[in-house]
Amino acid sequence: MSNTEQLILRAWRRSDISSLVRYANNRKIWLNLRNIFPHPYTEAEAGRWIAICESNQGRLTNFAIELQGEAIGGIGYRLLDDVNCKTAVIGYWLGEPFWGRGIATAALKQATDHAFQSVSLERLEATVFEWNPASARVLEKAGYVLEGRLRRSIFKDGAPGRFVALCARPSLIGLVDSISLPEAALDECITLKTPKFAAHPISSWNCVEQATGMIVPHHAEPKHPAV
Numbered sequence: 267m268s269n270t271e272q273l274i275l276r277a278w279r280r281s282d283i284s285s286l287v288r289y290a291n292n293r294k295i296w297l298n299l300r301n302i303f304p305h306p307y308t309e310a311e312a313g314r315w316i317a318i319c320e321s322n323q324g325r326l327t328n329f330a331i332e333l334q335g336e337a338i339g340g341i342g343y344r345l346l347d348d349v350n351c352k353t354a355v356i357g358y359w360l361g362e363p364f365w366g367r368g369i370a371t372a373a374l375k376q377a378t379d380h381a382f383q384s385v386s387l388e389r390l391e392a393t394v395f396e397w398n399p400a401s402a403r404v405l406e407k408a409g410y411v412l413e414g415r416l417r418r419s420i421f422k423d424g425a426p427g428r429f430v431a432l433c434a435r436p437s438l439i440g441l442v443d444s445i446s447l448p449e450a451a452l453d454e455c456i457t458l459k460t461p462k463f464a465a466h467p468i469s470s471w472n473c474v475e476q477a478t479g480m481i482v483p484h485h486a487e488p489k490h491p492a493v
């Protein structure tokens with residue numbers, strides 16, 4: 267992103283419908299999102315989405331990612347309930363012409379700060395499909411930490427796959443620049459005792475695969491304390 271470009275997170279508007287259809291109607295985007303994100307992404311779907319955002323109260327917070335006056339993507343978080351009531355799940359997408367310029371990372375940092383400032387959270391998490399290292403890298407750059415892989419936990423486009431779970435905690439990020447976190451802080455957050463993150467996205471991706479395979483064999487699932 268150049269210094270002169272202005273990135274804003276703001277509420278979705280009716281006037282965003284045409285840009286929403288232009289950028290969201292993309293199979294490459296759909297493949298990396300939950301099925302609630304439709305494909306093809308028609309004007310009717312865009313209208314429905316804006317209506318949901320307009321009427322929303324409570325657990326869901328959604329922003330349009332606006333660059334130079336145009337909505338080019340979306341980002342939002344949803345508060346869970348019951349025993350997960352201190353956890354929110356964050357998700358995002360960006361129009362393909364804008365990929366690779368650091369925009370999703372900048373938007374994610376802003377939305378993460380917003381979540382921690384607006385809601386009392388113990389945990390903000392994101393789940394990434396295993397075939398999406400770009401998104402995992404975006405999360406890492408914004409201070410999220412890999413926790414492990416949930417085997418055969420998703421079914422997308424006719425095939426099963428894995429979720430990779432990353433999480434952020436208020437003590438680790440929020441207004442802090444995650445990239446400068448001391449390694450000790452990262453260690454503390456890695457539930458499965460994965461090796462420290464390497465600087466390169468691919469190597470950290472692979473090393474978590476090895477570590478989780480080693481540390482969580484099927485016969486050694488943690489037991490509930492009451493059992």
Ligand SMILES: CC(C)(COP(=O)(O)OP(=O)(O)OC[C@H]1O[C@@H](n2cnc3c(N)ncnc32)[C@H](O)[C@@H]1OP(=O)(O)O)[C@@H](O)C(=O)NCCC(=O)NCCS
Nearest residue numbers: 295298358359360365366367368369370371399400401403
């Ligand atoms: C994932 C997505 C949000 C990334 O947006 P973006 O603005 O291009 O992301 P950024 O430019 O901030 O960062 C992308 C990073 O991924 C890296 N990357 C891209 N492709 C990669 C790949 N195949 N393997 C590893 N890293 C990759 C880039 O090099 C960059 O990291 P760097 O800054 O260390 O070089 C965008 O591609 C998208 O919307 N995809 C479809 C929807 C989606 O995946 N949403 C997330 C669901 S969890």
